[in-house]
Amino acid sequence: MLSAELLARLQFAFTVSFHIVFPAFSIGLASYLAVLNGLWLLRRDPTYLALFEHWKKIFAVAFAMGVVSGIVMSYQFGTNWSVFSDRAGPVIGPLMAYEVLTAFFLEAGFLGIMLFGRERVGDGLHMFATLMVAAGTLISATWILSANSWMHTPAGFRIAENGQFQPQDWLRIIFNPSFPYRLVHMVLAAYLTTALVVGAAAGWLLRRGRGDAATRRMFSMAMGMLALAAPLQILAGDQHGLNTLEHQPAKVMAMEGHFDSHPDGAPLILFGWPDQQAKTVHWPVQIPNLSSLILTHDWTGALDGLDTIPDQDEPPVLIVFWSFRVMVALGFAMLGLAIWGLWARWRRRLYTARGLHLAAFLMGPAGFAALLAGWITTEVGRQPFTVYGLMRTAESHSPLDAAAVGASLAAFVIVYFFIFGAGIFYLLRMMSTPPGTGAPALREGPIRTAGITPGPAETPRQHRG
Numbered sequence: 001m002l003s004a005e006l007l008a009r010l011q012f013a014f015t016v017s018f019h020i021v022f023p024a025f026s027i028g029l030a031s032y033l034a035v036l037n038g039l040w041l042l043r044r045d046p047t048y049l050a051l052f053e054h055w056k057k058i059f060a061v062a063f064a065m066g067v068v069s070g071i072v073m074s075y076q077f078g079t080n081w082s083v084f085s086d087r088a089g090p091v092i093g094p095l096m097a098y099e100v101l102t103a104f105f106l107e108a109g110f111l112g113i114m115l116f117g118r119e120r121v122g123d124g125l126h127m128f129a130t131l132m133v134a135a136g137t138l139i140s141a142t143w144i145l146s147a148n149s150w151m152h153t154p155a156g157f158r159i160a161e162n163g164q165f166q167p168q169d170w171l172r173i174i175f176n177p178s179f180p181y182r183l184v185h186m187v188l189a190a191y192l193t194t195a196l197v198v199g200a201a202a203g204w205l206l207r208r209g210r211g212d213a214a215t216r217r218m219f220s221m222a223m224g225m226l227a228l229a230a231p232l233q234i235l236a237g238d239q240h241g242l243n244t245l246e247h248q249p250a251k252v253m254a255m256e257g258h259f260d261s262h263p264d265g266a267p268l269i270l271f272g273w274p275d276q277q278a279k280t281v282h283w284p285v286q287i288p289n290l291s292s293l294i295l296t297h298d299w300t301g302a303l304d305g306l307d308t309i310p311d312q313d314e315p316p317v318l319i320v321f322w323s324f325r326v327m328v329a330l331g332f333a334m335l336g337l338a339i340w341g342l343w344a345r346w347r348r349r350l351y352t353a354r355g356l357h358l359a360a361f362l363m364g365p366a367g368f369a370a371l372l373a374g375w376i377t378t379e380v381g382r383q384p385f386t387v388y389g390l391m392r393t394a395e396s397h398s399p400l401d402a403a404a405v406g407a408s409l410a411a412f413v414i415v416y417f418f419i420f421g422a423g424i425f426y427l428l429r430m431m432s433t434p435p436g437t438g439a440p441a442l443r444e445g446p447i448r449t450a451g452i453t454p455g456p457a458e459t460p461r462q463h464r465g
Contacts, residue, residue: 007405008080008397011412013379015073018416020375021368022066027141027187028194029059030134032221033114037130041123050214054435055198058427060115063107065423072412080405084386084396091157091165091173095147103140107133138187145186149179152378152388153247165387177247181240182378188233189374192334193367195225200364201431203357214435216351219360223341223350230335237331238294245295248388250309251381254320256291257281258305265289266303271325274317279306281321313384320381327373330366337363 002010033056040048074096077085085092113121113129121129156172157165167173199222205215245252253259257269259279268290272281292301306314337359344353382388386396 002402002406004400004402004405005394005397007402007409008076008400009393011080011405011409012073012076014409014416015069015076015412017372017375018420019066019069019073020371021193022062022069023137023140023144024186024190024193024368024371025197026059026063026066027137027190028192029055029062030137031191032194032198033059034127034130034134035221037127041127047214047217050436051218054214056115058430060111061423061427061430063111065420069420079408080398080400081386081396082398084391087164087391087396088151088387089164091150091167092147094167095143095150095174099140099143099147103136103143106139107136110136141186141190142183145183146174146176146179149182150176151386152176152182152382153178154387154390159390165390178240178243181236181243184236185233185240185374188229188236189367189371191225191229192233193371195222195229196334196360196363196365196367197431198222199226199360200362203360203364204432205434206351206357207354207361210434211351212434218435219357220345220350222360223338223345226334227338227342230331230338234331234335237328242295248381249304250306250313250315251320251377252295253304253306253309254315254317254381255324255377256295256303257284257317257321258291258303259317260307261303261305262292263302265300266291266295266305268294272321274321276314276317315381315383320377323373323376323380327370327377330370330373333363333366334370 033052036048036052036055039045040052110129110132113126114133117129118126150173153176154165155176156167156169158168160166198218202215202219202222205211206219241252241255256266257272257274258266259274259281265288267284267286267288269281269284269286272284272286274281289299292303293299295301295303306317340356340359341350344350344356350356384393385391386393
């Protein structure tokens with residue numbers, strides 16, 4: 001029978017998995033809307049206005065779903081994790097409150113103006129409201145990631161006699177050692193996720209012969225953002241990994257599958273099946289010394305293994321090992337799609353390369369999948385601690401019966417799949433329709449999209465074909 005602790009962990013993992021995709025999408029989409037609105041004001045090109053009006057409706061639905069799922073998730077701190085809330089509340093509570101007081105109020109205050117106020121408040125104030133919504137999403141991510149990062153690299157506190165974590169230095173708490181790396185990594189992930197969704201919607205329409213000016217510009221902008229953000233994300237991920245090696249070495253050992261220490265250079269295990277009981281990786285496919293080169297920038301750099309960590313402090317290796325590989329594989333797939341897009345743009349076939357359009361459509365969910373894989377790597381890799389090295393997960397949950405937690409988990413699963421399933425279906429329906437009719441049709445002649453003029457090869461007849 002499953003324990004109350006494991007059921008509580010499963011329930012939180014389930015609800016946060018539903019929640020995290022909506023704020024990530026909202027962060028990227030809010031910035032995209034700000035860019036579209038700014039370009040409309042600067043150039044008065046109707047394609048930008050058509051795209052803004054199209055994607056703001058999708059943003060409104062995604063934002064609402066993120067708010068609802070976030071409220072449900074936050075209640076679990078009091079219901080299932082009351083001991084953690086009591087002990088870590090003096091640190092985590094204010095950080096969460098700052099997020100509401102600064103970011104959420106900013107978003108909520110200007111959201112209505114952004115959605116409905118263009119004709120009522122004028123272009124200047126409407127643009128300001130759009131920027132404030134975009135800023136609010138980024139500020140929200142800042143506070144949430146600060147709180148979560150503190151759980152991974154706690155700093156600026158003392159432990160009182162009653163076991164509570166008492167704040168002593170708020171600057172050290174907020175800007176804890178892993179926070180800058182995790183913030184950059186998450187924001188880039190949000191931009192990549194949004195670029196892939198926008199690119200998938202445009203690729204779907206282009207494949208169906210619905211390539212009007214707005215759709216083509218949408219595809220061009222998505223591929224441009226992908227080409228910019230994908231290599232930056234790989235660099236940011238490398239720096240984040242080095243930071244994790246410094247502060248959470250057991251997590252990196254699990255990610256790499258290193259059960260044994262390697263004093264003369266550690267191999268990079270590409271694939272294999274970690275066996276935590278046998279302390280080995282079965283059927284490994286590996287490249288000698290490459291892990292040392294990546295993590296220490298030295299071909300023969302020494303790396304410790306899980307043999308230096310007490311068994312009771314090891315994270316679940318199998319989950320962390322494979323979730324990390326899923327995230328990395330999807331990251332390089334995004335880079336490959338970005339390079340393909342640049343090649344097609346250089347050859348002036350960005351709007352006629354049907355294979356590229358299909359690949360962009362199929363990669364639409366990749367940002368969400370990579371986001372979830374990265375979250376699993378991060379959070380499962382922190383186990384068996386809620387506050388790394390200081391407070392165990394087994395000590396953090398509420399004194400509830402397993403039956404009660406199991407019943408609430410079952411209820412969450414049923415309700416979420418009905419409600420959020422309907423919401424996601426509605427979002428997909430909106431994304432599959434072309435943007436508004438404010439843009440000129442493709443057959444009216446070539447259009448200039450993000451500085452690129454379609455070449456002679458991109459004729460309407462070839463596009464329809």
